[in-house]
Amino acid sequence: MKRLFVTFIAVMAILPYVKAEDLIPVRDSADAPVKLIYDTDMGNDADDALALAIIHNMVKRGQIEFVGLTITKSNINAAKYCKAFNIQYGHPDVPIGLVKDGATPDDGRYVKNVIEMKNEDGSAKFPVPADWEPEDSVVLLRKLLAAAEDNSIVIAQVGFSTNLARLMETPGDDISPLTGMELAEKKVRLVCAMAGAFAFNTNKYENYREYNVIKDIPAATKVFQEWPGEIVVSGFEVGVDILFPGDALNADLRAKDSILRESYRFYRGGLDGKKQSTWDLTCILFPGRPESWRNYFTLSPRGKITVMNDGRFVFSEMADGARRAFICSPEQKSNIREAFINLCTEL
Numbered sequence: 001m002k003r004l005f006v007t008f009i010a011v012m013a014i015l016p017y018v019k020a021e022d023l024i025p026v027r028d029s030a031d032a033p034v035k036l037i038y039d040t041d042m043g044n045d046a047d048d049a050l051a052l053a054i055i056h057n058m059v060k061r062g063q064i065e066f067v068g069l070t071i072t073k074s075n076i077n078a079a080k081y082c083k084a085f086n087i088q089y090g091h092p093d094v095p096i097g098l099v100k101d102g103a104t105p106d107d108g109r110y111v112k113n114v115i116e117m118k119n120e121d122g123s124a125k126f127p128v129p130a131d132w133e134p135e136d137s138v139v140l141l142r143k144l145l146a147a148a149e150d151n152s153i154v155i156a157q158v159g160f161s162t163n164l165a166r167l168m169e170t171p172g173d174d175i176s177p178l179t180g181m182e183l184a185e186k187k188v189r190l191v192c193a194m195a196g197a198f199a200f201n202t203n204k205y206e207n208y209r210e211y212n213v214i215k216d217i218p219a220a221t222k223v224f225q226e227w228p229g230e231i232v233v234s235g236f237e238v239g240v241d242i243l244f245p246g247d248a249l250n251a252d253l254r255a256k257d258s259i260l261r262e263s264y265r266f267y268r269g270g271l272d273g274k275k276q277s278t279w280d281l282t283c284i285l286f287p288g289r290p291e292s293w294r295n296y297f298t299l300s301p302r303g304k305i306t307v308m309n310d311g312r313f314v315f316s317e318m319a320d321g322a323r324r325a326f327i328c329s330p331e332q333k334s335n336i337r338e339a340f341i342n343l344c345t346e347l
């Protein structure tokens, strides 16, 4: 009788984990944070900044371990901005890597403007240590993956494919005897990428040449066709009409000088009545909250992606394919939007 009771207790203890099944397994157990590398073209659109706020607030909740941040926008102010952002959100030591000679070297609408904001006494509102500089993004990726446990890392790629494509081309070196392809295969559990467009539940964007792809088509071709592991893709059609209201940033953030609020303001030209598409945020929400019961995402069948010369994605179903895409119903999009607002309006 006693043994039966012990068995019963043991089963009850395991049950929540059995029930909380992940749509794609991205972590060791339901209470373990997902180990995330954020690969972003920070500064080209405001959704990269909203997504970074979500990462920090999921670190606070124990849902994410923020392993590193790599940038595919070839602009030093993008890196300084990410450093300032991480400082404001209380995680100043997250390693940051910047692409060399990559796409979009311009300052864009907010990264430079925000880090140049001053207090009345002339000091920076969002300071970065004067002697700080980013690492090379590919070197940093090699270091982070070499130090990681096998099959442990999720990479959210929400900009160009430059960094991951270059990683794939690296030989073994003094960081690791493994090549970039071997590190990718051995250490990375999943790449969750915002890229391209798919026609699973709408053919509205079927032939859409999506920005993250067309800014570096050779790199996107390499990553989406040759990456040795699983990739789940959030296409343009997913985040385009999940709209983040600028008004939500007006009152709720505790900090008087919120780096997120100022970024949105610079990028959208204000807050009141403004709306921002949330493509990149989906690639953080999924790994941070992968449980299927949350009803955020449905997965497409497995398949392969062919990247056309003009940057269009062509998806073909294949039972053993390692590429899938998110599909979202209007109800799921509404659930997602509510989560985004909750996760972005605290500091």
Ligand SMILES: [Ca+2]
Pocket: 040, 041, 042, 044, 045, 047, 048, 158, 159, 280
């Ligand atoms: Ca982006």
